[in-house]
Amino acid sequence: MSKAITSRAQDYSQWYNDLVLKAELADYSAVRGCMVIKPYGFALWENMRDALDKMFKDTGHVNAYFPLFVPKSLFEAEEKNAEGFAKECAIVTHYRLKADPNQKGKLMVDPEAKLEEELVIRPTSEAIIWNTYKNWIQSYRDLPILVNQWANVVRWEMRTRLFLRTAEFLWQEGHTAHATRAEAIVETERMLDVYADFVENWMAVPVIKGIKTPNERFAGAEDTYCIEALMQDGKALQAGTSHFLGQNFAKAFDVKFSDRENKLDYVWATSWGVSTRLIGALVMAHSDDDGLILPPRIAPIQVVIVPIYKGEEQKAAIDNKVNAIVEELKHAGIRVKYDDSDQARPGWKFAEYEMKGVPLRMAIGARDLEQGVAELARRDTKEKKSVPLDKITAMIPLELAAIQQQLFDRAQAFRNAHITPVDSWEEFVNVLDNKTGFVSAHWDGTPETEEAIKEKTKATIRCIPLSNPAEMGDCILTGKPSAQRVLFARAY
Amino acid sequence: MSKAITSRAQDYSQWYNDLVLKAELADYSAVRGCMVIKPYGFALWENMRDALDKMFKDTGHVNAYFPLFVPKSLFEAEEKNAEGFAKECAIVTHYRLKADPNQKGKLMVDPEAKLEEELVIRPTSEAIIWNTYKNWIQSYRDLPILVNQWANVVRWEMRTRLFLRTAEFLWQEGHTAHATRAEAIVETERMLDVYADFVENWMAVPVIKGIKTPNERFAGAEDTYCIEALMQDGKALQAGTSHFLGQNFAKAFDVKFSDRENKLDYVWATSWGVSTRLIGALVMAHSDDDGLILPPRIAPIQVVIVPIYKGEEQKAAIDNKVNAIVEELKHAGIRVKYDDSDQARPGWKFAEYEMKGVPLRMAIGARDLEQGVAELARRDTKEKKSVPLDKITAMIPLELAAIQQQLFDRAQAFRNAHITPVDSWEEFVNVLDNKTGFVSAHWDGTPETEEAIKEKTKATIRCIPLSNPAEMGDCILTGKPSAQRVLFARAY
Numbered sequence: 001m002s003k004a005i006t007s008r009a010q011d012y013s014q015w016y017n018d019l020v021l022k023a024e025l026a027d028y029s030a031v032r033g034c035m036v037i038k039p040y041g042f043a044l045w046e047n048m049r050d051a052l053d054k055m056f057k058d059t060g061h062v063n064a065y066f067p068l069f070v071p072k073s074l075f076e077a078e079e080k081n082a083e084g085f086a087k088e089c090a091i092v093t094h095y096r097l098k099a100d101p102n103q104k105g106k107l108m109v110d111p112e113a114k115l116e117e118e119l120v121i122r123p124t125s126e127a128i129i130w131n132t133y134k135n136w137i138q139s140y141r142d143l144p145i146l147v148n149q150w151a152n153v154v155r156w157e158m159r160t161r162l163f164l165r166t167a168e169f170l171w172q173e174g175h176t177a178h179a180t181r182a183e184a185i186v187e188t189e190r191m192l193d194v195y196a197d198f199v200e201n202w203m204a205v206p207v208i209k210g211i212k213t214p215n216e217r218f219a220g221a222e223d224t225y226c227i228e229a230l231m232q233d234g235k236a237l238q239a240g241t242s243h244f245l246g247q248n249f250a251k252a253f254d255v256k257f258s259d260r261e262n263k264l265d266y267v268w269a270t271s272w273g274v275s276t277r278l279i280g281a282l283v284m285a286h287s288d289d290d291g292l293i294l295p296p297r298i299a300p301i302q303v304v305i306v307p308i309y310k311g312e313e314q315k316a317a318i319d320n321k322v323n324a325i326v327e328e329l330k331h332a333g334i335r336v337k338y339d340d341s342d343q344a345r346p347g348w349k350f351a352e353y354e355m356k357g358v359p360l361r362m363a364i365g366a367r368d369l370e371q372g373v374a375e376l377a378r379r380d381t382k383e384k385k386s387v388p389l390d391k392i393t394a395m396i397p398l399e400l401a402a403i404q405q406q407l408f409d410r411a412q413a414f415r416n417a418h419i420t421p422v423d424s425w426e427e428f429v430n431v432l433d434n435k436t437g438f439v440s441a442h443w444d445g446t447p448e449t450e451e452a453i454k455e456k457t458k459a460t461i462r463c464i465p466l467s468n469p470a471e472m473g474d475c476i477l478t479g480k481p482s483a484q485r486v487l488f489a490r491a492y
Numbered sequence: 493m494s495k496a497i498t499s500r501a502q503d504y505s506q507w508y509n510d511l512v513l514k515a516e517l518a519d520y521s522a523v524r525g526c527m528v529i530k531p532y533g534f535a536l537w538e539n540m541r542d543a544l545d546k547m548f549k550d551t552g553h554v555n556a557y558f559p560l561f562v563p564k565s566l567f568e569a570e571e572k573n574a575e576g577f578a579k580e581c582a583i584v585t586h587y588r589l590k591a592d593p594n595q596k597g598k599l600m601v602d603p604e605a606k607l608e609e610e611l612v613i614r615p616t617s618e619a620i621i622w623n624t625y626k627n628w629i630q631s632y633r634d635l636p637i638l639v640n641q642w643a644n645v646v647r648w649e650m651r652t653r654l655f656l657r658t659a660e661f662l663w664q665e666g667h668t669a670h671a672t673r674a675e676a677i678v679e680t681e682r683m684l685d686v687y688a689d690f691v692e693n694w695m696a697v698p699v700i701k702g703i704k705t706p707n708e709r710f711a712g713a714e715d716t717y718c719i720e721a722l723m724q725d726g727k728a729l730q731a732g733t734s735h736f737l738g739q740n741f742a743k744a745f746d747v748k749f750s751d752r753e754n755k756l757d758y759v760w761a762t763s764w765g766v767s768t769r770l771i772g773a774l775v776m777a778h779s780d781d782d783g784l785i786l787p788p789r790i791a792p793i794q795v796v797i798v799p800i801y802k803g804e805e806q807k808a809a810i811d812n813k814v815n816a817i818v819e820e821l822k823h824a825g826i827r828v829k830y831d832d833s834d835q836a837r838p839g840w841k842f843a844e845y846e847m848k849g850v851p852l853r854m855a856i857g858a859r860d861l862e863q864g865v866a867e868l869a870r871r872d873t874k875e876k877k878s879v880p881l882d883k884i885t886a887m888i889p890l891e892l893a894a895i896q897q898q899l900f901d902r903a904q905a906f907r908n909a910h911i912t913p914v915d916s917w918e919e920f921v922n923v924l925d926n927k928t929g930f931v932s933a934h935w936d937g938t939p940e941t942e943e944a945i946k947e948k949t950k951a952t953i954r955c956i957p958l959s960n961p962a963e964m965g966d967c968i969l970t971g972k973p974s975a976q977r978v979l980f981a982r983a984y
Contacts, residue, residue: 029558029559029624030559030563030623031561031562031563031611031620034559034561035559036557036559038556039554039555039556042554042555042556043554045557046555062531063534063535063538064531064534065534067526067660068646069523069526069582071522071523072599075589075599076598086590086591086599088587089587089589090561090586091584091585091587091588092583092584092585092613093583093584093601094582094585095580095648096580096581096648097564097567097578097579097583097612098579105568105571106568107564107567107568107574109585109610119523119582120589128521128522128523132521141835147531152560152643152644156587156588168559168560168561
């Protein structure tokens with residue numbers, strides 16, 4: 001097969017790149033660090049987006065759209081946020097090109113079209129949104145504001161990777177405004193739950209909910225909640241974050257409201273986001289050396305049907321039967337594709353749909369038709385079985401559900417086997433280097449120790465799990481007292 | 493009512509601005525020429541987008557996503573396209589901010605982070621997409637490519653207006669690649685039909701399909717097809733365009749394919765787009781001095797129910813009945829809102845939902861309940877009638893369909909009454925100044941005459957209608973021979 005990819009054992013990182021390209025999820029572009037999301041990858045993103053969007057709406061949120069540009073003076077208003085993103089901002093300085101007098105047919109930036117104030121391309125939209133909320137909020141009656149936007153953002157990363165870290169990416173960012181601290185915290189936690197629900201039940205990727213240490217917090221947040229997932233190479237990946245922003249942005253943009261007692265106070269804020277990075281997590285959590293493995297609930301194609309025939313007569317008989325099955329499956333809401341193209345042989349198609357991670361393949365030949373059966377093959381386990389045609393449309397939804405569950409169970413078993421409690425530095429380093437995965441260890445709670453551990457091992461504190469039991473112990477590095485274990489890992 | 497807006501008769505332009513702001517469709521932003529699309533406006537856009545997206549997919553198209561940035565060297569590759577957009581491009585020149593040493597807490601563009609090659613923010617994506625297609629197309633087997641993207645684009649307009657002309661706007665842009673000229677032309681025309689279908693049958697705005705003159709063509713196109721609508725002030729508005737791009741972009745980006753005979757040829761292209769500008773067209777085609785009037789098929793709220801009561805007991809009885817009706821309507825796929833908020837009186841709510849253009853209002857009081865009726869009020873005609881409660885859920889879909897039809901009929905009657913054939917210059921100017929609307933007149937076919945007419949009257953040739961009969965005549969300005977009438981108008 002021309003589409004063979006590097007194996008995971010050989011080079012995990014190369015396997016990932018090969019897979020993203022060969023499964024036609026994305027492509028490199030002519031712009032440094034920016035990718036093209038190809039139709040198959042975008043169809044996957046649409047399914048993820050639509051499921052999330054429904055969850056946001058079901059929890060009372062509405063969508064809106066704010067400008068791509070943030071004037072520099074607004075961008076710098078919330079100091080920590082500005083400091084956190086200043087180093088990776090794309091900046092618009094001019095608004096016109098003109099013919100280059102020295103090079104025929106070429107254009108140059110028109111020096112006379114320099115902006116009075118530079119515009120930052122949003123790396124995140126707190127600044128432009130809170131500057132807008134100032135006009136929307138006067139009284140407690142205007143609260144809460146529960147707004148989300150689906151948008152592109154730009155962060156000028158020096159080292160980029162398809163989906164995982166790109167200069168431009170697609171995401172959603174929720175920005176909510178509340179009358180009380182308590183209500184804002186409830187919202188922060190609610191959206192973390194929505195993300196965990198989505199990633200576990202749609203993407204079939206188990207996550208650990210936790211809180212970031214101050215070092216790892218979103219710039220401008222009082223608390224950052226996160227969900228952390230584990231990839232097959234034992235590295236962690238932050239799959240989504242939900243921030244309690246306190247009154248930081250309200251103070252920076254002077255957004256006050258009068259409460260029921262007519263007293264003025266600053267508004268409380270949250271923000272939360274997930275991005276196309278989730279596609280990278282999806283690929284690395286489930287796929288194998290033959291290609292992508294997609295969970296049925298978000299797979300662009302859930303079932304592919306491949307006919308095996310010689311001559312027009314056999315083809316017509318198969319078509320006749322398959323068309324009826326396709327109709328029934330579509331009616332049941334199944335995303336099915338009948339690939340009867342005569343430009344490729346069945347074996348090539350089998351490999352192609354394996355590469356693309358289609359959960360179920362049904363193959364049917366002339367003899368199958370005579371016997372009233374078809375062959376059903378699962379992408380996840382590679383199991384094949386012969387199924388009576390009169391049972392197949394009833395069976396397919398059950399098979400899809402079984403695959404969804406099996407992917408989650410497998411990922412969860414792997415993840416659970418890769419949370420290792422350790423109590424000595426030697427063990428800590430040994431697990432990180434050999435077993436990999438999350439390491440549950442005591443930490444003295446200081447940023448200095450966290451930083452020193454990162455320096456020595458490249459491992460970061462992924463989170464303090466929400467479900468953490470209190471447990472006294474000694475810091476893995478300094479031996480100082482610690483009140484709980486935290487989760488360390490090397491991470492994407 | 494605090495929300496009164498300027499009347500159309502008083503100042504049409506101010507009426508439009510007032511309406512967009514007071515109906516909460518959009519808001520001005522801190523960024524010059526950029527707007528905030530508010531949740532109500534965005535919900536409208538979502539309904540429009542989803543309907544269009546389904547039509548694109550039903551005609552075989554898939555979505556993808558290409559970078560926001562276009563390197564200057566790619567941007568300038570197709571010369572006419574580059575020339576057409578060079579004057580209104582936002583340009584990224586730097587990728588980092590740093591602390592300003594002279595102003596504490598302020599940031600400045602880091603001069604050391606200057607890009608080697610400037611990046612143009614896409615005003616349209618032909619360049620970046622055709623540079624990508626080069627890698628996707630080798631053989632006729634790779635064709636056609638039928639891709640669409642939903643994206644934000646930036647055109648640095650000097651005079652902006654909410655929705656109608658903004659520096660950043662949301663749109664979709666289809667970019668297709670074909671093996672033959674004929675197939676590309678069929679695609680160009682197919683998408684024009686899709687746009688006309690959408691604007692007429694969803695937005696209830698009648699359009700004229702036509703072809704642009706060379707002067708008014710998209711920069712880089714061989715032919716631009718368009719749909720033109722008429723606003724209530726007698727000005728035209730271009731509602732969508734579909735371009736036959738010939739081989740221009742294939743040549744600029746060297747995109748060739750080998751055909752069935754293994755002969756190399758350049759690929760044929762189309763592109764087509766509609767934008768959030770359509771919301772401006774929608775507002776100006778239907779609304780009145782009390783606010784927005786929305787066609788039911790795209791209205792975010794199709795039916796609002798307002799209770800009229802004194803005391804908790806009456807309220808409970810009404811709730812009980814209304815909740816059942818709401819359930820039934822939702823089950824039938826109707827977007828219904830029960831506004832039982834106690835923060836506003838019924839009269840205020842009536843005015844609010846009239847401002848927001850909700851097609852149907854159902855009001856129900858304690859006495860209505862006793863008599864088993866409710867009052868149904870149409871936003872378009874302001875007609876009210878008493879309807880038996882046991883018939884109301886069956887009647888509402890019929891009323892919505894009637895409103896949809898009535899809006900179209902009314903707009904069409906107005907439009908048809910405003911296409912005026914004229915045969916003298918005096919009459920031409922008189923109709924433009926007094927009757928307004930489209931003027932159907934002979935033109936000698938030269939860009940010079942077209943330009944001269946524009947200079948003298950501010951009227952442009954909106955299109956050469958596709959349905960135009962051949963008719964010999966004399967040019968309205970020069971008296972030179974003409975083979976057909978074309979449609980002139982002042983336009984947005």
